[in-house]
Amino acid sequence: MANKAITPEDAATMQSAENMALGHIHKGGPAAVMQSATSVNRNRSLHQVTGDQHFTVSEPKLPVVGQYVHPTSAPVSLKSGGDDLVTIGEALEAAALSAAEKPVEQSDAAAIQAAEVRATGRMQVIPGGVTAKAQGSACQNARTRRDKEKTKLGDVLTDVSSLLPKDKVVTREDAEGVMGAEIRNQPELATYPGGVAASMAAAARLNQNK
Structure with a gap:
């Protein structure tokens, strides 16, 4: 569905997925963004009639807002003793x-x-920290054609706790913030199965159930 405009059915699916991941629908979250996108897309396709002429009230130079890939699940292994x-x-x-x-x-x-x-409460990117590594890897990967030569998440995130000067317990709000960041920077408006946002959501639910 990479080239398909978001429909109300897609927005409903995301609402269901977000509710399953986080336990509720977050105001301003991905499901809300998709719902807004359906409204914009619907408004762009409205037709008005003047006499015998039909014309489209649209913005032809702008892309249709929001594209969507159905979320899939992948196992996330979290240890909590x-x-x-x-x-x-x-x-x-x-x-x-x-x-x-x-x-x-x-x-x-x-x-x-x-x-x-x-985790740290610091807005600045920490030199040599995990964000700096991830940003550098993303830039390098964008210039690299072959996937096998690209830096992988496993390379960046293994033993990441040692790169964090401070850490904290994952909350639902943390998971929502990370999910929003991942989706806003993903053209398909979807999180990666088993990726950063999915792992944070799983951790938040695990913590909430304790």
């Missing part, structure tokens, strides 16, 4: 396992940056 809660660093390390062979893209770097900011 006893009453211990999962931290952001641990959630990122889970993504290093579940999406180890995924080439790092801008959407991944954006999600990782959102996670690092929430």
Whole structure:
């Protein structure tokens, strides 16, 4: 569906997926963005009639807002012993396992940056930190043709806890922020199965259930 404009049915599917991942529909989140996109697309295709002439009220020079790929699921392995809660660093390390062979893209770097900011409370990119590594890898991968030569998520996120000067337990708000960052930087408006946002969502749900 990469070239298909978002329909109300697509928006409803995303609402269902977001509700399953986070337990509710987040105002301003991906499902809300898709719902807005359907409204814009519908408005762009409205026709008005003047006499015998029909004309389209649209913006032909602008692309249709929002494209969508149906979300799929991938197993996310999160270890939490006893009453211990999962931290952001641990959630990122889970993504290093579940999406180890995924080439790092801008959407991944954006999600990782959102996670690092929430873990450390620092808005600036930390030199030599995980965000810096992810951004550098995404830029390099964009110039690399062969996937096997690209830097993978597993390369960037393995032992990521050692790169975080501070860490914190994953909350639902953290997961929502990371999901929004990943989707906003993904042309298909979808998260990657088992990727950064998916691992954060799984960690938030695990923590919430304790």
